Amino acid sequence: MHTYDESTDDLAEEIISYSLARIRMDPPPLDKPRTPDELRTAIGPTVTPDGIGGHEAFRLFVEEIAPATISIDHPRYLSFVPGAPTEAAALFDLIVGASSMYGGSWMEASGAVHAENEALRWVSDLAGFPEGAGGVFVSGGTGGNLSALVTARHHAALGRERPARWKLLASAGAHSSIDHVSRVMDFEIVRVPVDERGRLTGEHLAQVLEDHPDDGYFAVTATAGVTNLGIVDDLDGVADVAAAHGLWFHVDGAYGGAALAAPAYRHLFAGVEKADSFIVDPHKWLFSTFDCCALVYRDPEPARRAHTQHASYLDAITDRDEWNPSDYAVHLSRRARGLPFWFSLAMHGTEAYREAIETTLEVAHTGADLIRERDGFSLVTEPELSVVVFRKEGWTSADYTAWSDAALDTGFAFCLPSSHAGETVMRWCVVNPKTTTEDLASVLDSMVAFTG
Numbered sequence: 001m002h003t004y005d006e007s008t009d010d011l012a013e014e015i016i017s018y019s020l021a022r023i024r025m026d027p028p029p030l031d032k033p034r035t036p037d038e039l040r041t042a043i044g045p046t047v048t049p050d051g052i053g054g055h056e057a058f059r060l061f062v063e064e065i066a067p068a069t070i071s072i073d074h075p076r077y078l079s080f081v082p083g084a085p086t087e088a089a090a091l092f093d094l095i096v097g098a099s100s101m102y103g104g105s106w107m108e109a110s111g112a113v114h115a116e117n118e119a120l121r122w123v124s125d126l127a128g129f130p131e132g133a134g135g136v137f138v139s140g141g142t143g144g145n146l147s148a149l150v151t152a153r154h155h156a157a158l159g160r161e162r163p164a165r166w167k168l169l170a171s172a173g174a175h176s177s178i179d180h181v182s183r184v185m186d187f188e189i190v191r192v193p194v195d196e197r198g199r200l201t202g203e204h205l206a207q208v209l210e211d212h213p214d215d216g217y218f219a220v221t222a223t224a225g226v227t228n229l230g231i232v233d234d235l236d237g238v239a240d241v242a243a244a245h246g247l248w249f250h251v252d253g254a255y256g257g258a259a260l261a262a263p264a265y266r267h268l269f270a271g272v273e274k275a276d277s278f279i280v281d282p283h284k285w286l287f288s289t290f291d292c293c294a295l296v297y298r299d300p301e302p303a304r305r306a307h308t309q310h311a312s313y314l315d316a317i318t319d320r321d322e323w324n325p326s327d328y329a330v331h332l333s334r335r336a337r338g339l340p341f342w343f344s345l346a347m348h349g350t351e352a353y354r355e356a357i358e359t360t361l362e363v364a365h366t367g368a369d370l371i372r373e374r375d376g377f378s379l380v381t382e383p384e385l386s387v388v389v390f391r392k393e394g395w396t397s398a399d400y401t402a403w404s405d406a407a408l409d410t411g412f413a414f415c416l417p418s419s420h421a422g423e424t425v426m427r428w429c430v431v432n433p434k435t436t437t438e439d440l441a442s443v444l445d446s447m448v449a450f451t452g
């Protein structure tokens with residue numbers, strides 16, 4: 001099984017040619033989901049005692065499996081938060097797979113860890129973090145939020161009695177992963193009311209702390225780019241109140257943190273430099289491949305105390321004064337998943353990142369202008385980053401869904417409705433520099449032309 005012979009060469013040729021062809025596609029096919037029955041029938045049994053062979057398994061992937069996976073980098077993939085890996089990041093991901101690197105410790109992967117840390121340094125600089133800041137690439141925003149809040153609570157618990165109930169302060173705009181983390185870690189979320197723009201503010205936070213004093217608070221989390229509306233909380237105000245109350249301040253910028261690279265938008269993030277921990281997903285708006293979340297701590301020491309695993313078989317690593325990525329999150333073994341991001345950043349330079357992010361912001365804001373100008377459409381809220389939420393007058397929830405299903409089925413667009421304040425609305429999230437204003441206009445045209 002572990003042999004490289006002529007037939008492996010043939011397979012390598014096929015796999016690499018396919019990969020290059022896929023990376024070159026502009027645009028890639030959107031593709032669409034199939035039902036379990038359809039897939040079972042089309043593919044048949046694949047895991048068998050004798051194996052089906054490389055060519056056959058590969059043929060099934062190309063003909064049946066790949067077309068049943070939506071391409072997140074399609075320019076009219078506008079749902080959730082899309083992704084748009086650079087060619088460089090996608091290519092380099094092949095190398096991470098080929099290199100059998102263990103990304104958990106300095107001892108085993110010093111070179112890779114050094115390169116990942118260079119990329120994390122850029123993220124820390126964007127956030128205005130001090131020189132000693134550091135962190136690790138984890139699988140996604142969910143893992144990043146979990147690891148940051150584990151650190152926060154561990155830090156809060158040092159040298160004091162356990163309160164009756166640990167509590168986190170957050171707004172209703174916080175991402176669903178924060179709720180998930182609250183169940184995993186068994187703490188309560190105390191919701192802070194938002195302002196008229198939907199933002200968590202220092203003022204409202206201070207009010208909640210005054211009205212409901214509690215010894216169980218261990219952290220405040222603010223969102224820099226609320227997923228549904230793309231707005232940024234009042235980070236500066238929240239930071240000051242958190243500091244005054246001795247609370248850990250975590251900023252979730254999984255989607256929106258990338259806009260820190262666009263100087264015209266930097267003011268929205270004022271105060272992020274005061275955060276104790278910050279996350280941003282390069283697999284969302286920083287043009288890397290899945291799965292990649294940059295988690296950075298202003299002071300990594302509390303994270304190391306919270307997360308380092310101890311065992312006799314790990315002493316050789318933990319006894320050394322070296323930077324081990326496994327020490328900063330809930331994990332041990334890890335893929336050096338920050339390397340595709342590092343390679344692309346090193347190759348293109350940070351200016352190219354700024355330009356690409358500015359392009360997406362401009363297209364999203366021009367898209368909002370189109371909606372403002374068109375009869376029959378209206379914005380639900382003024383866009384702040386690159387999320388545009390709007391309604392088509394007279395459409396019911398069923399209309400949005402029927403149009404959206406048809407748009408995906410015909411391979412035109414992946415554009416799901418969302419809801420806001422009980423109303424079904426259309427939502428675009430633009431993170432792909434290849435998404436154009438014409439793409440957005442064509443979506444509006446398609447909605448107008450739709451007859452059900």
Ligand SMILES: *Cc1c(COP(=O)(O)O)cnc(C)c1O
Binds near residue numbers: 141175227253
């Ligand atoms: C996407 C997102 C997350 C979750 O990130 P995953 O990488 O999907 O785990 C968390 N917070 C915010 C604000 C997000 O937009």
